[in-house]
Amino acid sequence: MIRKTINKELKELFRDGRVRTSIFIVLLLLGVAVWISSRQYQQTNADYAAAKVSERAVWENQGEKNPHSAAHYGTYAFKPKYPLSLVDQGVDKYVGTSIFLEAHKRNEAEFSAATDQTGLARFGDLTPDFILLFIIPLLIVLLGNNAFTKERELGTYTLLKSAGAKGWKIVLGKWTALFLPVLIITVLLLILAGLVLSNLSDYGVFQWSSLTAMGVVFLVYYSVFTNLVLWVSYMAKRSGISLVISLSLWIIACLAAPKAASNIAEARHPYPTRQEFAANVLKDKDAGLDGHNPWSKEAKLLEEQVLTEYKVDSLQQLPFNFSAYLAQKGEEHEAEVYFKHYNYLKEQYDNQSGTYRSLALLSPFLPTRFLSMAIAQTDYATHWDFSDAAEKYRIATQAFLNNNTAQNTRYGERGYKASADFWQKLPQFEYEPPTLGQILENNRSNLNTLGLWTLFSFALLFFTTKKI
Amino acid sequence: MMMFRYNFKYESILLFRSKWIQILIALLILLFGFATYNGQQKTQKRKADIEKVTAEIQVSDLNMLKLLDSVEQGLTVNARPWTIPNTPMAVGNYHPRVASKPPSELSFLATGQSDMFTHFVKPTVRGDDLALNFSEMTSPVQLLFGSFDVAFVIIFLLPLLIIAFSYDVLSSERESGSLRLLAAQPILLYKWLLQKLALRFFWVAIITIVALLLVFVANQVPVVDNFSTILTFLSVSLAYAFFWFALAFAVNLWAESSAKNAVALLGLWVVFVLLIPSILNQLGSTLYPIPSRGLMINEMRTIKAEATERQDEILDNYLRDHPEYAVNDTTQERSFWHSYMASQNLIKKKLEPVLSEYENQLQKQQQLLDRFTWLSPAILIQGSMNQLADNGSESYEGYRNQVISFAKEWRDHFLPMLYNNQAFSSGDYSKLPEFTYTPISGKSQSYVLLILLCSGLAVLGFGALRFYVSSAEKHSII
Numbered sequence: 001m002i003r004k005t006i007n008k009e010l011k012e013l014f015r016d017g018r019v020r021t022s023i024f025i026v027l028l029l030l031g032v033a034v035w036i037s038s039r040q041y042q043q044t045n046a047d048y049a050a051a052k053v054s055e056r057a058v059w060e061n062q063g064e065k066n067p068h069s070a071a072h073y074g075t076y077a078f079k080p081k082y083p084l085s086l087v088d089q090g091v092d093k094y095v096g097t098s099i100f101l102e103a104h105k106r107n108e109a110e111f112s113a114a115t116d117q118t119g120l121a122r123f124g125d126l127t128p129d130f131i132l133l134f135i136i137p138l139l140i141v142l143l144g145n146n147a148f149t150k151e152r153e154l155g156t157y158t159l160l161k162s163a164g165a166k167g168w169k170i171v172l173g174k175w176t177a178l179f180l181p182v183l184i185i186t187v188l189l190l191i192l193a194g195l196v197l198s199n200l201s202d203y204g205v206f207q208w209s210s211l212t213a214m215g216v217v218f219l220v221y222y223s224v225f226t227n228l229v230l231w232v233s234y235m236a237k238r239s240g241i242s243l244v245i246s247l248s249l250w251i252i253a254c255l256a257a258p259k260a261a262s263n264i265a266e267a268r269h270p271y272p273t274r275q276e277f278a279a280n281v282l283k284d285k286d287a288g289l290d291g292h293n294p295w296s297k298e299a300k301l302l303e304e305q306v307l308t309e310y311k312v313d314s315l316q317q318l319p320f321n322f323s324a325y326l327a328q329k330g331e332e333h334e335a336e337v338y339f340k341h342y343n344y345l346k347e348q349y350d351n352q353s354g355t356y357r358s359l360a361l362l363s364p365f366l367p368t369r370f371l372s373m374a375i376a377q378t379d380y381a382t383h384w385d386f387s388d389a390a391e392k393y394r395i396a397t398q399a400f401l402n403n404n405t406a407q408n409t410r411y412g413e414r415g416y417k418a419s420a421d422f423w424q425k426l427p428q429f430e431y432e433p434p435t436l437g438q439i440l441e442n443n444r445s446n447l448n449t450l451g452l453w454t455l456f457s458f459a460l461l462f463f464t465t466k467k468i
Numbered sequence: 469m470m471m472f473r474y475n476f477k478y479e480s481i482l483l484f485r486s487k488w489i490q491i492l493i494a495l496l497i498l499l500f501g502f503a504t505y506n507g508q509q510k511t512q513k514r515k516a517d518i519e520k521v522t523a524e525i526q527v528s529d530l531n532m533l534k535l536l537d538s539v540e541q542g543l544t545v546n547a548r549p550w551t552i553p554n555t556p557m558a559v560g561n562y563h564p565r566v567a568s569k570p571p572s573e574l575s576f577l578a579t580g581q582s583d584m585f586t587h588f589v590k591p592t593v594r595g596d597d598l599a600l601n602f603s604e605m606t607s608p609v610q611l612l613f614g615s616f617d618v619a620f621v622i623i624f625l626l627p628l629l630i631i632a633f634s635y636d637v638l639s640s641e642r643e644s645g646s647l648r649l650l651a652a653q654p655i656l657l658y659k660w661l662l663q664k665l666a667l668r669f670f671w672v673a674i675i676t677i678v679a680l681l682l683v684f685v686a687n688q689v690p691v692v693d694n695f696s697t698i699l700t701f702l703s704v705s706l707a708y709a710f711f712w713f714a715l716a717f718a719v720n721l722w723a724e725s726s727a728k729n730a731v732a733l734l735g736l737w738v739v740f741v742l743l744i745p746s747i748l749n750q751l752g753s754t755l756y757p758i759p760s761r762g763l764m765i766n767e768m769r770t771i772k773a774e775a776t777e778r779q780d781e782i783l784d785n786y787l788r789d790h791p792e793y794a795v796n797d798t799t800q801e802r803s804f805w806h807s808y809m810a811s812q813n814l815i816k817k818k819l820e821p822v823l824s825e826y827e828n829q830l831q832k833q834q835q836l837l838d839r840f841t842w843l844s845p846a847i848l849i850q851g852s853m854n855q856l857a858d859n860g861s862e863s864y865e866g867y868r869n870q871v872i873s874f875a876k877e878w879r880d881h882f883l884p885m886l887y888n889n890q891a892f893s894s895g896d897y898s899k900l901p902e903f904t905y906t907p908i909s910g911k912s913q914s915y916v917l918l919i920l921l922c923s924g925l926a927v928l929g930f931g932a933l934r935f936y937v938s939s940a941e942k943h944s945i946i
Contacts, residue, residue, distance in 0.1 A: 018731050036750060051762025058769045078762050094608035098762055111761035115603050118834050119581060119861035123745035142731055243730050244632045259616040263506045266610055273517050274586050274605045349607055380609050
């Protein structure tokens, strides 16, 4: 009975011209999207590699220079693009790609792609994630809205009843028939993306396991939509009504809920403005040690401490240059200030995530969106991780430079220059993004919500449709 | 005429009885209400932020004047030496003016780019134009999801409501068999369909206008002061609604069953609202790609490194080129700032071609879009709403340009003082340049209205064509 239902439904679907057209259009769009994204991905990575090499060359060829001048001169950390961004671009467009690492200051990533685009960019891009997240659920709505209502409208409902068909068998048959085309499209897309990625010369850390995890997330998301659409079709009296209701579900889940969530999250847990943030940082910085100001109260205090610790009576007798030591202590104080203020931002974002999580109960779109971009390493958390790694490297660089001055000069000595080959000794900035296991661990709540949606929607469908 | 009045009255009663009108009223008030409330909250926050920072500057100015007064009286002051405001560079760096872009009174209509860009910066004499960071500190997730604003309700949701209530106007009559009865009446079928849809359009228009005005008043929007802008906003929105009714008319005539109508109309919605904008955007960035910012940084670094190496030489050349700057200088004193400002000037000149490349590419993208906006009414209306709210890309570009020229004015104000080694005195305070934002005068909206109405009429005409093409098989419609 189940197989017969599947056969009949699939035949019906594919005999319908509009179904064939819609599936064809979706496949075409997917193909174009993958092609465009893979071109962009290659271009971005080539630019990234070039920028990284060139920046390192600029750093290494500074010539003879005072280490602290070099610290002000600074260096850049560039953010690489990860292979699965081919499938889901996530928030990549809205975050900066380069961080300037200099003395005394933690800078934010600059130059996000969206600020370099026209206002149209806010409508979204033709990327695989757009099709996977928005268009395929819409396809499910279009294909499945009349699954049960048509039986009523054509009068075959009574025939089914008299044939003694069991409710769950019919439902399972219809479910499989609706899910199968979607399954095939998704698997095709992921295999295509996987092949494109493994054939790129510099495909970096691409792993089939991440791609598979992503595929599973999307398939679960589609199964939720399939359940809901079939349930609506079962409950509705006419195809028209069923269509309008499932469409409303799609609008709420995919369009309205994310926007409303973003507004509510922002209203409840706002970020400071850029200027406000800078002012707060400055205030805290001023309250502590300033490496450039040996006359301040805090600097005098440090001086006393060091003198008692080393049991000497003047700074000249110290085994290292106190000025450089002061500079390093100032640097550490500033790093702490930044740590505190960036942590506040993170807290705000954690609170915002809480809002998203609670609204995810209204929309299966939200957990899917977050999971998919997390797996693709294009989410906000990965960006935080990168910017924290860059900050860690910045702090280490400052210590490296200040120590050089402290070891090689005496107190009061001016005009010290480190040798031209010294700069090469600074280790390069390397960044390792979190692994799939860590990502899934961090996104446990999203996984739970999506799981809850799946259980709930399956239960809804199979318990209410016992009787056909 | 009799027939029209009769139809109008009884259709309205039917719409009312089927709760169509009630649902529409409730939904629109709810959606517009939430959107306007959100938008107004953002606008208030923006205003408060600007007011706060302006107040802070006033306080810091008072302090500065006090310090100056003490210095001028020869007292020793308790401040870090490089921040004492008796040198022009200290004032230029530590006492900047606020260059703000206050929200327009109708800013809540469309978020546009306002969530991405900052609304006030404080340009200093130090640093170049690139150091002016115009992007706002926001969670990128928020930018990704976008805002639930009035523009979103009108651009995305209103067409769906129209589709939901008009996709089966003709086909449901056919499916229930009443179409044959109707065909026996002395009215042309297309006139009858047109009347039915016109009536729905009439109700949608009335409800939209009333709901919007109610919501605006409830959210303390100054409606009377902005009457003409609100009028433009309403007419653009209704022209957009008209376009979707025209599409519903054509699809009702051309397709056969309700199900096919629905799929066709939804397909068109996806095409106009989602696909064409994203394809055009993609096309723009593929044809005119923005060069890599990473490579720009490399170039900037090389230029800066060279400039630092040749600082003294640059300063000499600079003063030779600008003898007017040092004309009253008797001391010939040279500080860090003398060579810094001179090399900044050189760096700026050298960077100009690099930076203009970005602007050129972006302009080319924008031109491409401008040429094709008529392809999608959604793009058209988004552009005009952003403009009415003064939150569009052009507004922010205008603001950026104004700030950059103000930053130049600010620097240039202090340069003669620096090179003449003049002190900054309390008398100079009132001469400091101030920034005022002037909204750019945008394109006229009549052009948007015209395109929307024309495309609506064209679609209506295309629908009516059904009668001429198949006049031989006219009965097939019935």
